Amino acid sequence: MRNLRRRLADSGQPLLLVTHLPNIQYLTGFSGSAGVLAVWPEKAWFWSDGRYREQARREVHGARAIIKRGSVYAAVAEAIRPARQVAVEAGHLSLREAKLLLGDVRRARPAEDWIEAQRMQKEPAEVAAIRRAVRLASEVFQRLLRQLRPGMSETEIAGKLEYGMRQAGGEGTAFATIVASGPNSALPHAHPGRRRAGRGEPLLLDYGVRLGGYCSDMTRTVCLGPAPARLRSIYAAVLEAQMAGIAAVREGVEAAAVDAACRRVLRRVRLAQYFSHSTGHGLGLEIHELPRIAAAPTPPRGRAGRGANAGRAGEDVCLKAGEVITIEPGVYIPGWGGVRIEDVVRVTARGAEVLTPSPKQLLEL
Secondary structure (H helix, E strand, O other): OHHHHHHHHHHOOOOEEEOOHHHHHHHHOOOOOOOEEEEOOOOEEEEEEHHHHHHHHHHOOOOEEEEEOOOHHHHHHHHOOOOOOEEEOOOOOOHHHHHHHHOOHHHEEEOOOHHHHHHOEOOHHHHHHHHHHHHHHHHHHHHHHOOOOOOOEHHHHHHHHHHHHHHOOOOEEOOOOEEEEHHHHHOOOOOOOOOEOOEOOEEEEEEOEEEOOEEOOEEEEEEEOOOOHHHHHHHHHHHHHHHHHHHHOOOOOEHHHHHHHHHHHHHHOOOHHHOOOOOEEEOOOOOOEEEEEOOOOOOOOOOOOOOOOHHHHOOOOEOOOOEEEEEOOEEEEOOOEEEEOEEEEEEOOOOEEEOOOOOOOOOEO
């Protein structure tokens, strides 16, 4: 909050309106589902409704908590009425909300990613929370391996994963669980369905748990029964690419360079065209945070230097010690299937600390 107030004062804006709930939780500790935070250079006020009276009393720190019986937005609008300009989270505030809070939307001044940029670098307590979530997810994976059998449906496997996370103490899933078998695993964000996992084909598992408010993210690809030569070959290439990406991580390295390290390996074995997404992303209170580990954006024609959206995308920013990111290259071949391997790593001055303890060799169950 002190850092944010300092930036606000430097910007010349009288106040910042925070409406994105993960950012409110980051700044104040409030974990409820409704609230608005106003930050001035010298103070902060938080508004919510009667459902959160006790929760706000327990959780909110660094801001004055105000519980309203009537419209929260009306109360905020009245409090910020004297300000001629108001900095807002442009990426998280709808036009309707802006009208309710500001009346005249011309008062709004964009403050895009101010808080997200702060959240990139995790404090020790945040790293510890992520580490606990990662370990819980890995323990659930080890238990699941003993239950997997050919003929199980994707939805059944997803159910076992999600029940296991809850049973182990998880607060919920960090995102929609992905379980994809055979040709379905060629879809990077496949939805679990009725298809039954067969012998000798890839079974891709991508899931995460939320624990202490923080997320984990993990992908493993296994095979039920002996793996055919093609699966072995593709798995080996993806694993080599992932290890190359991890080896490239250290403070001062551009995020795009980590992405490039993975793609070089896959290009060498003529599989790069089947890698269709970014190499990774930050994670913390949300499953996708800055920085984005991807190829650097191309500047618009006629402009030199940083791309127009570089600050937001994060691809050509340098990694800093304390950031927590994923490394997750994949190969997805239509009609056959896919392989993805994903770990969570912490950026340090000397390299990457891999937080995910699960083994990465191809498991033939």
